[in-house]
Amino acid sequence: MTQWEVVIGIETHAQLSTVSKIFSGASTAFGAEPNTQACAVDLALPGVLPVLNKKAVDCAIRFGLAIGAEVAQKSVFARKNYFYPDLPKGYQISQMDLPVVVGGQLALQVGQGDKVYEKLVRLTRAHLEEDAGKSLHEDFHGKSGIDLNRAGTPLLEIVSEPDMRSSDEAVAYARALHALVRWIGICDGNMQEGSFRCDANVSVRPKGQAEFGTRREIKNLNSFRFLKEAIDFEVQWQINEIEEGRKIQQATVLFDPDSGETRMMRSKEDAHDYRYFPDPDLLPLAISTDWIANVRGELPELPGQKRERFVSELGLSAYDASALTASQEIADFFEATVALAGKNNAKPCANWVMVDLAARLNKEGKEIAESPVAAGQLAGLILRIADNTISNNIAKKVFEALWNGDGATADEVIDKQGLKQITDTGAIEKLVDEVLAANAANVAEFKAGKEKAFNALVGQVMKAAKGKANPQQVNDLLKQKLAG
Amino acid sequence: MSLTLEQVKRIAHLARIEISDDEALTTQGHLNGIFQLIEQMQAVDTAGVEPMAHAQDVYQRLRDDAVTEADRRCAYQSVAPETEAGLYLVPKVIE
CATH class of the missing domain: 1.10.10.410 (Arc Repressor Mutant, subunit A)
Incomplete structure (x- = not known):
């Protein structure tokens, strides 16, 4: 019985948080009426020229610095040529030989509880490019409808090395990347709206074999659950094919969430030949060391750094530190709570934020930023537990009262409802x-x-x-x- | 380096240009003429010369991130062959 090893690399398209498009001054706001945000440049009308959006470059630099990559002082835009009705120019402006970000790595926590392990995934590159429009295939009496609002939306395509060895690692990578791009404010991470989508390159090989197997690429996975399901299905499919004596053909496949299966979109034979060449409409992009230094100065403390500090300074477990740095909002709330409750109360602060508050927010479908109980109120409550004014059980009652607005502070609730603990x-x-x-x-x-x-x-x-x-x-x- | 007739036909297909066998032959001659020019240029010693991505040795200007284009859908769609519900209609494409 052959033991199989799974090899996964991931390409991610992150939509950058700009108000205008990458090469034109049209709006990128989501949900507008079709084609009301497609200007002459996006429509490729004759005589127009692209002018690069500075903010998009800024986002790319931020990302490069956040993953410890090299930010290229000179990068070049290229034309990727193919024909499709939602691509009016007949080419997508992208980057090929000289991308804006080269290398870097991302540290992930994989697994849960005691089984957590850290994994380092290397990144190959990240480059700037424009998105295409949208084709609608239904209801147009045998024709397709084209909405070009999305055409020209700035994307950062982030390419990993084939470093992941299971669907769990792939999901952990996608989650860590998702958290990072939101953390540094370059992408809203809204997967339903397509702001963050992943393609997974999947292959299998007998354990111990040095060469990679033939890979198939699963396109456009827009949820973490689909990413896992698609990879699990694909891996099993590839193993079955090989064990039944067939060879894997390189191909692009789509995942169908309803059937839970992947199916072939195109084989390598009819794979596109994109005939990349430098775009003569765009001069090379120069990024000065000053610009990079400025962006570095504006970069917030990164999730990895914060995680380490929570462990070393506050004595939290790696698991707690990881959960509390899942997003900037959670980390901010936790730090604001600790700032008022004191570092020696860091552990109860962590528990309240991760367990009680999280459960309550979850129940009401609220984000932490919308929490009716502010960090200051929670800190006040934790202080009263710490000084034995109330027990943990009573504290839950006080928390509920604060949540419902029956009192501005824990002290007020304890007073008003006579909840002070009897210690006499x-x-x-x-x-x-x-x-x-x-x-x-x-x-x-x-x-x-x-x-x-x-x-x-x-x-x-x-x-x-x-x-x-x-x-x-x-x-x-x-x-x-x-x-x- | 020179192109085979097969390659010429493939390039034409990729560029969505319909050419007859006669035209393919003529085009092959033209393209191979260009390749000869390129070969002459490649004979020049360029060791130590950094390749240029553009004929002008300058860098690109950037614009600030601001919305400057208003909705002109009506004007743009007035020249489109067919539109419906704000969409441009094209022959059905499903990959």
């Missing part, structure tokens, strides 16, 4: 005595060796204290009394 030993002792007297049956059961009866007694005391007695003190006092 005398008061707790009185409650314990009352409960012991009233529950002789439980006491007898406990003395007969039934451990469960003890919990029932704790429950009775907490009930009598309306949940406000310090649980540790209740436990200690009960044990003491029952032993005596």
Whole structure:
């Protein structure tokens, strides 16, 4: 039985966050009426010339610096020639021999819980190019409808090395890249609107073999789930083909989410011959060291750096640090909470943000930026747990009150609802005595060796204290009394 | 280097230019003439000379990211052969 190794490389098209197109002054806003944002340049009317958008270059530099790549001081735009009705010029302006970003790498956390491991994926290059328009094939009495609003939208095509060895690693890469482009503000990452789409190059080879197998490229995967499903299906398909004695032919395939299968779009024989050549309409692009230095100065602390700092400075686990740096918004919220609750409360801050707050946000379908409980309010709550004013259980009640707007601060809610924890030993002792007297049956059961009866007694005391007695003190006092 | 007749026909197909066998022969002659010119140029020693991506040795000007083009769909579509619901209609294409 041959052991197979999966080899995956990913090409990603990230739509850059500019207000105008890469080579024209038409708007890039999503959802406009068809062809209302397609100007003379986008339509390739005679005599027009492309002029490069500075912000698109800025985005490419930001990306290059964020992945530790070389930002080319000189890069060149080329024409990629093919005919399709949604490409009015008959060529796409892209970059071939001299792309704007060369090399770099991305660190990923793969897996969950204890099984997390770090993986380094090398990047080959990233280049600037324009998007094509959109073809609509339905409902036009045998014709296709063309909307050129998207034509000329700036894209950064990001190409990885074939470094991934499973669909999980591929998804982890796509997620890390998705988080990064949003983090550095160059792409909104909206996958439904097509702002971030992946092509996966997949091949298999017997474990231990040095050469790669023949690859097939799965095009246009616009969700992480489809990326995983498509790769899993494709890998199994390729293994079956080889084991049944057939050879894999290089091809481009499409994933059908309904059937969960990949199917051939075109084979290598009729693959496009793009006849790239430098675009005579565009002079080479120069990026000065000053420009690069300026962009570097504006770059925020990156997710990887933040993750390391959360571990070394705040003592969080790698898993927690990774979850808290999933997006800039989550990291900001967490850091604002820690800033007010203190570094020694970093762990409870992490738990509240990742568990309680996340669950509540999830339930209401809200983003962290829309959280009704502000970081300051959460920090106030955590401080009251830390100084024993309230127990963790009561804290959940206070959190709920803050969420519903029943009080501006944790202190106000605790005051108003009388939730302050009872820590006075005398008061707790009185409650314990009352409960012991009233529950002789439980006491007898406990003395007969039934451990469960003890919990029932704790429950009775907490009930009598309306949940406000310090649980540790209740436990200690009960044990003491029952032993005596 | 010279092109075969087959290659000439393939290039014509890629460029969506319909040519007859006679035209293909003539075109082959023309293109191979150009290749001879290129061969002459390639005989020049260019060791140490950085290739230029453009005839002018200058860099491109950039524009600020601002929307400067208004909607002129009506004017543009008035010269299109067929439109519907704001879309340009073309013979059906499905890959």
